[in-house]
Amino acid sequence: MDQIKWGIIGCGNVTEVKSGPAFNKVENSSLVAVMRRDGEKAADYASRHQVPKWYDNADDLINDPEINAIYIATPPDAHEDLAIKAMLAGKPVYIEKPMARDAAECDRINAMSMKTGVPVFVAYYRRALDYFLKVKELIDQKVIGDVRFVDICLQWQPYDEEVGENPKPRWRVDPEISGGGHFHDLASHQFDFLEYVFGPVKYATGIARNQAGLYEADDIVMANFEFESGVLGKGSWCYTVNKEQREDQAQIIGSKGRITFSYFEKFDIKVETEAGTEVFNIPYPQHVQQPLINLIVKELRGESKSPSSGTTGARSNLIMDWITKANNSGF
Template sequence: MRNRLGDARMARLRWGLIGCGDVARKRVAEALQRAKGSELVAACRRDPQALEAFCREFDVPRGYCDAEELLNDEGVDAVYIATPVVYHEPLTVAAAQRGKHVLVEKPMARSTAECDRMIAACEDAGVLLGVAYYRRFYPVVRRIEELLEGGAIGRPLAAAIVTANPFDLRPGEEGYWRVVPELGGGGALMDIGSHRIDLLLHWFGPLEDVKAHVATVAAEYECENCASLTMRLARGVHAQLLCLFGTPGDPDSCAIWGTAGQLECTPLNSGTLRIRTQSGERIERHPPASNYNVPLVEDFVDAVRRGGMPRVTGREGRETNRVIERAYREAGMRWRADRSNR
């Protein structure tokens, strides 16, 4: 397979979008069109009527009901995979074998074993693999990184994040797959917790240990809607994460404590950062882009053109899956954790 990295002469990266559901309609399709050096040229959805409506809404020139046909389209340079998680691995491997770069939705896969096969396929083919943890590109997340590295709050000691979602979908409704273990790999921890785990690993280093409680409380589906993790990370930081499905609101809090101060960003999506140090308190505002996915896509396009790596690589996506897998195992959720041993 020809190595397709580092083609600075490429006028625009031509994208094929596989999966045209909720996240694709809300952000992904627009991001693939708006991002610098990017062009959405093809889309795939199994429902022909829904596909036709999607292509018409977003002015996509080619539509396919079969992913294999899109992957065989020589006019597609890269694919964005926005399907249920169960399809991430086979589609990534198939895309890599056809020489196409891959940007895959989070979580990267249902298990680290699936992640490993995705990474190997892309490395063997000489194509890029990125994971859509778009919060890495929030200006406030980068500002927190700067403050931590600059010692603004001294040595970091602990962090706490709470995230929740009403999740009031019913069986048969679009998106319900997120609580079907065979399709999504888990529940609240896998779906919304993965974003926050990615940030904690990015700020404070790899996981050393995790204690977890995972349960289904007042919910009628099989996956967990309550998950609480206490993690010890490589830089000595203790981190707590609480993930919930089924709440009336969607709390989104993040706090970090150090030996000389505290950082608080609540809600994280707002970009409002409260900085408390021995010299006083101040508030900074670093709002995210109007479309969260645009910076993510632009970073990936730039990586392809310059022959570098995207900000969120497949190996980093795997580390988030490793934390989730260990948490499920620690909590006794063997039916999910054992996927890694298939």
Template sequence: MNLKWGVIGAGSVAQRRAMPAINKAINAELHALMSRDEVRAKQLAETHGASKYYTSVADLISDTELDAVYISTPVYMHCEPTIEAAESGLHIMCDKPMAMDVNECQRMIDACSSNGVQLQICFLFRFHSAFQQIKGWITEGRLGRVVQARMPFMKYVPKLPSDWHIDPSKSGGGSLIDLGVHSIDLFEYLIGEVVEVSAFCNSVIHNYDVDETAMLMMRFKNGGQAVTETSFTAVGSDQILEIYGTDGSVVVFNDDGWKVKTVVDGHRQVIGSQYEDLFQLQFEHFARCVSGDEQPIVSGYDGLQNMKIVTAAYESAENKKVVFV
């Protein structure tokens, strides 16, 4: 099934990642995009090969040729366009984090459910073959019982005062809600349900109104534990993911490309991992879900659960206590 896509919010991520991925996907077509500036919208449509361009959400979702929309606006503009698109019968892929709060997430899920349309969130790490392989190993019991895990996610990306990422009324938070949601989701995908959290958040370098740096500790229903560190102001390391179990461990690291190191029963192995366009993989998977050929790897419910964890984390940081999810 070939889906005709409309892109709501043709910003940096949409330009660098999403629209090129739609154009590469074997079952997708970039039909339209929306940007509030008409000159910019026209230029982007020409650059990325979109058939049409619009300057408002309402006009784009009124396009009867569309099958689905990708929402790539600032976080505070995720909820209402999702509901409007669902009510127009359009399937939706929404960027992360899903919304500003748990209530908005639930409203989005309800709208999509009642209108019979797909809702997926861009938790892209689920689509990488390395992480899917690790999930298989954990399910098979190769690592034994998972005891501890770690995923640092730090980028040195100082923000301009005008950047919506550091305006809590538009972003919902800082590095934890922007970067940490990926770590949280991958942990839930690989290890299981998070049931309690403890977090520290600060902004001591640039004094943003949001957390420029955060550390989140999680305990899972199965007894395992994990930590993720996030930052807009720290230079990241080559460590991507670490998981330690009673029978083995796995570490994903960057060394001129991702590599996966396993230690199982004393035997060490390093496996190379090729670059994969995760946006392309999700767009192709999305179309197969719409046609009924596959079940979603990620859903609106996963976005809701993710937001519950983030909300509990911020509560923990503010009140300096462990919080149950």
């Protein structure tokens, strides 16, 4: 491909700043059309972002001859069907994370990619952000020696619409749509980046429960996992604490020190060794998906390789399946 001409299916909130504008900012890339089932909202998005065309039917966008690559930004329940339709039309797909609702759906997407020869990419953009590349660099350079274990803690308060007398759960906590709860939405980023740094997880188990009863999905998850490299890991995710208890921290413990960083909210990376403490402050870019989209465009043009593919993207779903389905019936 010479020029990558994108169509977006599902122009919701994630596309407003994180991803959508980046398609026009990357060299040799442009956003040609957007689609949303609500035609008025699709038209509004197209007008505000200066997108030439809009649709209210996904098939019409997929079959638009001007479009040669498709970004699927719908909730996960539609990812498999839309990705397969796009690949059958010969158009590469860039899929929002998580790649699908579970590992089986991811496998079917990747099987179609193999069959058609059409590439799949997944929006695990931390693989291309300077903040996370710095964490990887520090580990690769053995600044903290040999890594012993990883510790993740994510504590989040319920969203406003999930509490009160008449709660209105978001689609992210409807397992039929998202595949799980907030764990599936957020931990997918965490496990993808950890595998980028340490290689494949070979074993993971955990307990997933619903304690607060605000919605059907699990709201607390505890997990243990092990990488093929020998590094061990543990994590806790709770989405029903108060605002004062909110925490987003990951620690990588090595034989000569530790690295503390955040996955979602903070821009500091703290490195502690015998030599002292050093802090790196690396803010995210305005459009956080732009560095990854740039690499995807380059791969489609035959210039380089994207660090995120359908194969790597499916791994987070597999790990989350191991954890949430391992012991849901109790001890």
